Structure formats: C-alpha cells, structure tokens
Amino acid sequence: MIKEQLPGVKERILDSAKGLFIENGYAGTSVRDIATASDANVAHVKYYFGSKSKLFEIIFDEAFDILIQRVSGIVDSNLPFEEMIEMWITTYYDLLPRYPQIPMFVLSEINRSPEELVKKIAQKNPGKILGYLSERLDEEVEKGAIRPVPVLDLGLSILSLCMFPFMFGGYITRTVSISEENYNELLKEHKQHVVDFVLRGLKP
Amino acid sequence: MIKEQLPGVKERILDSAKGLFIENGYAGTSVRDIATASDANVAHVKYYFGSKSKLFEIIFDEAFDILIQRVSGIVDSNLPFEEMIEMWITTYYDLLPRYPQIPMFVLSEINRSPEELVKKIAQKNPGKILGYLSERLDEEVEKGAIRPVPVLDLGLSILSLCMFPFMFGGYITRTVSISEENYNELLKEHKQHVVDFVLRGLKP
DNA sequence: GTCTATAGCGGGATAGAC
DNA sequence: GTCTATCCCGCTATAGAC
Numbered sequence: 001m002i003k004e005q006l007p008g009v010k011e012r013i014l015d016s017a018k019g020l021f022i023e024n025g026y027a028g029t030s031v032r033d034i035a036t037a038s039d040a041n042v043a044h045v046k047y048y049f050g051s052k053s054k055l056f057e058i059i060f061d062e063a064f065d066i067l068i069q070r071v072s073g074i075v076d077s078n079l080p081f082e083e084m085i086e087m088w089i090t091t092y093y094d095l096l097p098r099y100p101q102i103p104m105f106v107l108s109e110i111n112r113s114p115e116e117l118v119k120k121i122a123q124k125n126p127g128k129i130l131g132y133l134s135e136r137l138d139e140e141v142e143k144g145a146i147r148p149v150p151v152l153d154l155g156l157s158i159l160s161l162c163m164f165p166f167m168f169g170g171y172i173t174r175t176v177s178i179s180e181e182n183y184n185e186l187l188k189e190h191k192q193h194v195v196d197f198v199l200r201g202l203k204p
Numbered sequence: 205m206i207k208e209q210l211p212g213v214k215e216r217i218l219d220s221a222k223g224l225f226i227e228n229g230y231a232g233t234s235v236r237d238i239a240t241a242s243d244a245n246v247a248h249v250k251y252y253f254g255s256k257s258k259l260f261e262i263i264f265d266e267a268f269d270i271l272i273q274r275v276s277g278i279v280d281s282n283l284p285f286e287e288m289i290e291m292w293i294t295t296y297y298d299l300l301p302r303y304p305q306i307p308m309f310v311l312s313e314i315n316r317s318p319e320e321l322v323k324k325i326a327q328k329n330p331g332k333i334l335g336y337l338s339e340r341l342d343e344e345v346e347k348g349a350i351r352p353v354p355v356l357d358l359g360l361s362i363l364s365l366c367m368f369p370f371m372f373g374g375y376i377t378r379t380v381s382i383s384e385e386n387y388n389e390l391l392k393e394h395k396q397h398v399v400d401f402v403l404r405g406l407k408p
Numbered sequence: 409g410t411c412t413a414t415a416g417c418g419g420g421a422t423a424g425a426c
Numbered sequence: 427g428t429c430t431a432t433c434c435c436g437c438t439a440t441a442g443a444c
Contacts, residue, residue, distance in 0.1 A: 009427085009428085023315075023316075024231070024316060025229065025231060025232075025312075025316070026232075027228070027229060027231040027232035028229075028230075028231035028316060030418080030419060030420080031419080031420060031421090032418080032419075032420090040428095040429095041428085041429060041430085042420075042421080042422095042429095043421095043422080043428075043429060043430080044427090044428075044429085045420095046420085046421065046422075047427075047428080051420080051421080052420070052421095101315070104311065104312055104315065107308065107371055107372065107374065107375055108229075108308055108312045110374055110375050110378060110379075111227075111305070111308065111374040111375075111378075112227075112228055112229070112232060118378045118379060121379055122378075122379040122380070125379070127380050149397070150393075150397070152390060152394075153393075153394055153397040156368075156369055156372070156394060157365060157397070157398070157401060159368065159372065160364045160365050160367075160368035160369060160372075161361060161364050161365065163364075163368060164360075164363065164364035164367060164368040164371075165360055165364060167311055167368075167371070168311065168360070168363065168364075170311065170314060170315040171310075171311055171314050171315075174314060174315075174322045174326075175314075175322060175325055175326040175329070176326070176331050186356060189354075189357075190356075190357055190360060193353070193354070193357040193361070194361070196405075197361060197401075197405040200404060200405050200407075201400075201401040201404050201405055203404075213409085213410085234436075234437060234438085235437080235438060235439090236436075236437075236438090244410095245410085245411060245412085246437095246438075246439085247410075247411060247412080247439095247440085248409090248410075248411085249438095250438085250439065250440075251409075251410080255438080255439080256437095256438070256439095
C-alpha cells in the first residue's frame with residue numbers, strides 16, 4: 001500500500017529519471033538507479049516505458065523543447081528589434097536558473113546519440129530561428145538602425161552568452177568557493193551586462 | 205611480434221583512450237573498448253595504468269591544461285590591453301579547432317567527477333586568470349581607455365564567446381546540414397566578429 | 409612484459425506468479 | 427498492474443602461465 005501514493009508509479013519514475021539522466025547522462029544512469037530513486041522496481045520501468053532508451057527519449061525531448069520553443073516564439077514575434085533581442089536574452093536568463101543543467105545535458109547527449117535520435121531532433125527545428133532572425137536583421141540594417149552583422153555570427157554570439165554561463169556554473173561552484181546561490185545572483189546581474197553588450201555591439 | 209610496432213602498447217593505449225574518453229565520456233567508455241581500439245588487452249591497461257579511473261585522470265588533466273595554461277600566460281603578459289584581449293580570443297580560436305571536443309569534455313566530466321578529482325583541479329587554478337584580468341581592467345578604466353565593466357562579467361563573456369561555439373559544433377553539424385569543415389571555416393571568420401564585439405563592448 | 413582465463417559484480421531485459 | 431526471480435551479457439579487476 002505504501003507504493004500507492006498520489007503520484008503514481010509512472011509519474012515517479014519519470015520524475016526520478018529526469019533528475020538522474022540530466023545529472024549523470026544516459027551512460028551514467030542505470031535502470032536500477034531509476035527504480036530505486038522512484039521507489040519502484042526495474043519491471044515497472046519496462047512495463048511503463050518499454051526500455052531505458054525510450055524513457056530517455058521522452059526526457060531528452062522535453063529538455064530540448066525547453067531550450068527552443070519559447071525563444072522561437074520571441075524571435076518570430078513582431079516586437080521592435082531591440083526589444084526582441086532583449087526579450088530573447090531575458091527569456092533564457094529567466095528560464096535557465098530553473099533548469100541550469102539542461103544546456104549541458106542536451107548538447108552533451110546530442111554528441112553521443114545515435115543517428116536516429118538526432119534525425120528526430122533535426123525535424124523539429126530546421127534552423128527556423130536563424131531564418132526569422134535573418135529577416136529582422138536585414139530590415140534593421142536597411143533602416144540604418146544597426147551595423148551589418150552576419151546572422152550566424154550574431155545568433156551564435158547570443159546563444160553563447162546565454163547558455164555558456166549556465167554550463168560553466170558546475171565548474172565554478174565546484175572548484176572556486178562560490179555557492180550556487182551566489183552564482184545565481186551573479187548571473188542575474190550578468191543578464192543586463194549581456195543585453196548591453198549585444199546592443200552596443202550592434203550599434204552602427 | 206605484430207604488437208611490437210614503434211608506438212609501444214602504453215602509448216597506443218593512451219592514444220586510444222584519449223579519443224574514446226573525449227568522445228564518449230568516462231561512463232560511456234569501457235576498458236575493453238580502449239583495449240580493442242589500441243590493439244591491446246584489458247590486462248595491459250591494468251598493468252600500465254593501474255585502473256580505468258587513473259588512466260582517465262591523466263587524460264582529463266591534459267585536456268584541462270589545454271584550456272587553461274596558454275591563456276593564463278597571455279592574460280598575465282605585459283601586452284597592451286586591447287592586444288591582450290585579442291590575443292586571448294585568437295589563442296582559443298587557433299587552439300580549439302584542433303581539440304573541438306575538449307571544452308565539452310572538460311565541463312561535462314567536471315559535473316560528474318568525484319570531489320577528490322575536483323579538488324585537484326581547484327589547486328591548479330585558484331581564479332588566477334580573473335586576478336590578472338582584474339588588475340589590467342582597473343588600470344584601463346583609470347586611464348579612461350574603456351568603460352568600467354565588472355571583471356566577472358567580462359571574463360565570463362569572453363569565455364562564453366570562445367568556448368560555446370565549439371561546444372555547439374556537434375549539434376550544428378549533426379542536425380543542420382553543415383559539414384564539419386564548413387563549420388570550421390565559419391568559426392575562423394567568427395573569431396574576428398568576437399574580437400570586434402568585445403572591443404566595441406568595452407569602448408567608453 | 410604479455411596474454412589468457414576467470415572471479416565477482418552490476419547491467420538491461422524478461423517470464424510468470426499473484 | 428505489480429513484483430520477484432532469473433537470464434545472459436558486459437564490466438573491472440586479478441591471478442598466474444609463459
């Protein structure tokens with residue numbers, strides 16, 4: 001009866017698996033670990049999800065969407081250019097403190113995933129964001145509002161400045177004596193620095 | 205006799221292990237994989253390196269040094285400030301195309317390494333670079349050559365702009381149809397964009 | 409120094425009782 | 427739906443022949 005708490009077995013497994021896969025990666029997580037952490041057993045995992053890799057796919061998909069979905073909507077919106085850029089950056093800096101390990105998880109697992117999974121991802125986002133950004137950029141350059149900058153350079157720089165600080169967090173908090181809280185405080189201020197940095201860099 | 209080629213067993217193991225660990229991580233690499241790839245057997249690995257984890261430490265240390273050593277010397281040099289920044293960025297963009305997976309490898313394994321290994325790393329680099337950078341920054345601000353910028357914001361941004369593009373390479377080349385060569389070409393040009401971006405961002 | 413054989417453990421998958 | 431027991435495989439480590 002103890003096993004019949006409100007979050008059902010399936011939900012508990014999903015929840016524990018999320019934490020473990022994101023923390024330790026696919027290869028670093030065993031089905032037994034997941035079963036133990038969710039107060040279930042290996043047969044449950046098999047019953048509800050079929051296999052370790054299918055369970056992983058569900059979690060990976062979700063993590064990937066966190067990184068892409070919202071931002072895609074912002075770049076595609078009709079906000080004025082500078083506001084759109086600021087909103088883009090702000091969105092990442094609001095979102096990622098809640099999921100600080102997601103960028104690392106997604107990028108590092110993609111390198112190791114079988115071709116099949118990679119293809120599924122490729123279907124989701126055929127460089128849409130860059131397409132949107134490219135259009136907006138051309139408009140602004142024509143207006144003389146910003147200097148001409150290749151879209152790939154700009155897009156890559158914004159992603160770098162938004163994601164890397166979170167990927168670096170594990171290193172900083174483990175080697176330098178900065179607590180996770182202090183680092184998160186630091187990142188809150190860092191956001192404004194990034195916005196200023198990018199907008200200054202675009203001035204004609 | 206076939207096993208007695210010029211690169212001895214030990215060197216071959218080290219070499220194969222480097223490739224496999226960096227590609228697939230600690231958990232994703234088995235001693236058997238290493239033995240097979242280096243045309244040796246598991247007993248050799250044990251004999252020459254003691255254990256999987258000791259072999260890993262050697263390779264991790266080397267990778268970590270690639271990321272830190274040279275740059276540390278540049279930031280600590282007496283180059284004029286702007287040249288120092290440009291040299292810093294250039295160094296990463298010259299170095300990392302040869303080791304594109306190193307940033308990902310180092311940061312992702314640090315998150316999963318036991319406390320003991322992390323401490324060994326912490327001893328190597330107690331935030332020295334930030335110390336050097338901080339002094340240089342203060343001088344320049346006093347001279348009025350640049351606007352005041354918190355040293356952590358600047359340091360973090362430079363690292364972001366130098367490392368992330370390489371960490372992102374695996375994603376780009378696997379999901380979008382850009383070949384590795386094309387992406388490397390792109391990054392060569394991206395370097396100049398990053399230098400301009402940073403120097404512009406520092407102007408008063 | 410090199411290699412085979414194997415111990416001992418933990419991995420994912422699965423059959424079948426309840 | 428749930429859980430136990432078990433299969434078979436791959437893992438690291440190691441002993442001992444050569």
